[in-house]
Amino acid sequence: HAQAPIKLKFQSTWPNKDIFHEFAGDYVKRVNAMTGGRVELEILPAGSVVPAFQMLDAVSSGILDGGHGVAAYWYGKNKAFSLFGTAPAFGWDADELLGWIRYGGGQELYDDLVQNTLKLNVVGMLTGPMPGQPLGWFKKEITSADDMKGMKYRTVGLGADLFKEFGAAVTIVPGGEIVPAIDRGLLDGAEFNNPSSDLVLGFPDVAKVYMLGSYHQALECFEILFNKTKFEGLPKDVQEILKGASDATSSTMMWKAQDRYSKDLEAIKARGVKVLQTPRPVLEAQLKAWDTVIANLSADPIFKKVVESQKEWAKRIVGFRLEYEPDSKFAYDHFFKTA
C-alpha cells in the first residue's frame, strides 16, 4: 500500500504575487512531480511562517523544512554571504557565477561558510541565474553619482556597501516591503530586481523614472535551503531529486524570465514610466566604489578568500567569452535596428 508522503514546509522570501514566488513554486511543483507523490513540498509566501529576513534562521532551527531566497538577505550574519548571490561586477554574468559554484570551488567555499564559520544547520543549493538589475526607481532622473548623495535608497547585499560609498542612506528591506516603505516616506529611491517583479509589486504607482543597466547587482542567483538534519534524513534518491530539480528549475526559470521580463518592461513603459539607461559617469563611479568595497571588506580573511577565488574564475571565463563569442549587438543591429 502507498506510504504517507513526506511533507515539507517550504517558505519563500517573496510576496505571493511576485514572479519570484512563482519560480519557487515551479521548483516545488517539479519536486512533487519527480518524487511521484513520495514527497510533498508545501509552498508558502514570505511572512506566512516567518518574515523574509528570518527565513534562514527558521530553516536552520527547523521551524521551516526549506525555503527559497537569495544569499544577500543573510549578509548581516557575514558579508561574504552576498558573494554567493550578488557578487561584484567583474564583467561576468550569473550563469558564469553558477559555473564558479560548480567548477571553480564556489560550492566548497559556500559550504565552509555556512556550516563551519556560521554553524548553520542548512544545506544550500545555488540556482536560478538572473540578468543584471536596474539601478531602480526614482522620482527624478539620476544623471551623476552625486544625485544619490543623501538619498534614502533600498538595495541589498554588497550593493548596499557600494551605494554607501555614494553617500546614500541605504536601508535594506525585503522585496515585499519596498513599495510600502516608499509609500510612508522611508525611501526616496529603490531597486528590487526585474520588470516583472517591479511591476507587480507596484513600483510604477510610486515612482515614474526607471533606470536600467547598473553594476551594483550585475549578476545574482537564487538560493534554495533545506534544514540539514531533515535533508540528510531523506532517502538518497529524494536528496538527489531535490538537487536535480534545482538545476532543472534553473534553466526553465531563465527561459521564462526572457519571455516575461521583456513583456513586462513594455507594460511598464505603457504605464507612462520614463525608462532610461544608467549614465556612464554613474557606472564609472560604481566600478570605483566596487574597488573600495572589496578592499575594505577583504580585511575579513573569509571574504578575501572567496572574492579572490571569484576574481580568478571571472578573469579566465569572461576573458574566454569575450575572445570567443561573436558580438551580439552587431548582428542584432543588422537585423532589427530601424533607421
Place this chain on the structure above:
Amino acid sequence: MFLSDPALGILMLVLFLIFLMLGFPIAFTLMALGVGFGYFTQGDSIFNLFVQRTYSVMANDVLISIPLFLFMGYVIERANILDRLFKAIQLAAGWIPGSLAVATLITCALFATATGIVGAVVTLMGLLAFPAMLRAGYNTKIASGVVCAGGCLGILIPPSVMLILYGATAGVSVVKLYAAAFIPGISLALMYIAYVIIRAMINPSLAPKLPVEERNVPTSTIIWALLTSFFPLVALITSVLGCIIFGLATPSEAAAIGAAGAILLALAYRTFSLEKLKDSVFLTARASAMVCWLFVGSAVFSAVFALLGGQRVVEEFIMGLDLGPVGFLILTQIIIFVLGWPLEWTEIIVIFLPIFLPLLDHFGIDPIFFGVLVALNLQTSFLSPPVAMAPFYLKGVAPKHVSIDEIFSGVMPFIFIVVFAMALLYIFPGFALWLPNYLYGG
C-alpha cells in the same frame, strides 16, 4: 492524535475565547495557548518560532510611532491646557444653539485628537464641561452623550494610534489610512455637532441658551483666547498630520517632531515641569508595553493558528456562506460591533481582525476602506454596554444623581449616528478614498 490540525486550530481559538473571559492578561493567554498548541503539534521548533515572532515585533518599524504618539499625548494631557481650550471655544461658540454642548464636542474632538487618550478626555471633560452643562440647565442625557461620544473621536481622527495599529496588522500604508480617515473623522464630529444643534433648536429646553451677560463678550477677548489655546494645538496637529499626509516625513518622524512640539508648547504655557516629563515618560512606557506585548502574544498565537490550518477553516467557512462583498462587509462589521460590547479596540484589532483580513482580497474589498469602516465601528466599542469605558469614566466623576442608565441612554443616539455614518460611508466610499487617491494616485 485525536484531532486533525485544523480542528486543533479551532479548538485553540475557542479556548482563547473562554479564557479571555477569565480576565487574565490577554497577552500571556495568547502566548501560552500559542506555545502550548504549537509544542503539541510542532514539537521543539515552536520555541524558535516564538522567539522569532517576538523579535519581529521588536523590529517592526511601523510600531515605532506608537510610543512616540503616546508620549506626545501624555505631554499634552499633563500640560493642563484643557480648561483654557474649553473656555476659549465656549466663548467663541456662544451664539450657536446648544453652544455649551457644541463647545464640548469641539474641545473633546480636538483634545482627544492631540492626545489620543480617551479616558483622560472623558474624565477631564466630565469634571469641566459636564457640570457646566448641568448648571446651565442642559438635559442630563444630552450632556453625557456629548462628553462620551466626543471623547472617543480621538482614536478615529488622525494622527490616531488605532490607525497605526490597524496599519501594522493589515500591512497597509499608515499614510494612506490617515488620508482616508481624515474626512470621515471630521464628518463624524460635524454630524455629532449638527445633531446637538438640531435637538437644541427643536426643543430649546434640552439645551438652554446661556444668559446674555455670558454671551456678550468682546470679540477681542474671544480672539485672544482662541489665539492662545485653540490655534497652537490646531497648528501642532495639522503640522504633524500635514507632514505625514503630504509625504514630507514618515509617521514616526512626524510623531517624534510632534512630541518635541508638544514639549515646547507645554513649556510655552509654563505648565510643564521635570515631574510631568517623568510622569509622561513612565506612562508612555507602560502603555507601549501593554500594546506591544499584546502584539507579541498575538504574533505567536496567530502564527500557530495559521500553521494548524485554523485560518483556512475560517476562510472556507466564510466562503461557504456564499456571501457577496456586501454580505461579507455587513457580516464582519456586525461581528466587530458585537465584539465591541465586551472588548476594547486594541484586542479587536490585534487579535480578531487578522482572521478576516486575508479574505478582503477574495471579496475585492480595499483594506484601506475596510480600515476606515472598522475605525468608525470601533467608536461604538467605547460607548456600548456592558463594557463601555467612556460612560464608566463619566459615571465615575459625574454628580451622584446621574445614573449609569441615564448616561447609556444619552450615548445611544450617538451610537446610531456612528452606524448611520458607516452606512453613508458604505454607499459613498469616496468619503474615505477620495483624499488618498487624490494625493497618491489610484
Place this chain on the structure above:
Amino acid sequence: MQSLLLAVDRINAFIGKLFAWCIVILMLAICYEVFRRYVLRDPTTWAYDVSLMLYGALFMMAGAYTLSRNGHVRGDFLYRNWAPPTQAKCDLVLYFLFYFPGILALIYSGWGYFYLSWLLNEHSSFSPDGPVIWPFKAIIPITGVMMLAQGVVEVVRCWICIRDGDWPQRLHDVEEMEKVILEEAAARQEAITNAADREGTTRGAL
C-alpha cells in the same frame, strides 16, 4: 518575605523606568535625523537601526514593570465584578497554567536566539554599517527573567489576597489621568461607583 517581593517590584520598576527614557532619546534621535536629512541633505546611516532598538528596548524592558502595576490589558468584563479573593484564585491558577510556561519558553528560546547571534557577532542587516545586533537580541532572555521574577511576586500577591480577602497595596506610582480623577471623585463622593470598582484592574486607556 514581603520586603523581598517589594524589592523585586522595585528592581523591575527601576529597570522599566530607566528604559522608559528611551522614548526621549528616540524622539531626539529621530528629530536629529530629520534635521540631517531635510536640512543638511546628509541623512545618518544609523537612525533606522537605532530607532528600532530604542523602541524595542523600551517596550520589552517595560514588560515586567507594567505587570507590577497591573497594566497589561485584561478581558475583564466579568472579572472586575468578582470579589478580590475570587479574582486572586483565578489569577493564581492561570499564572501557573499560562504565564510561567509562556515566560519559561521565552527565556529558553530567547537564550538560544541570543547565543547564536552572539557567536556570530551578528550585525543588523538593515544597513551596510548595521550595528551589532546581539545586545538587542539579549533583551529577549533578560526580559524573560524579569518577567519570571515579577510573576512570582504576582503569585504571592494572589496568595495574600486569598488569605486577607483583599488585594495588597501596590507601590505608589504615576497613574493614568482618568484613574487619578476617578479615585479622587470616588473618595469625594464616598460612593462606590461602577467605575471605581475597577481600581484593581487598570486597563491601559488609550
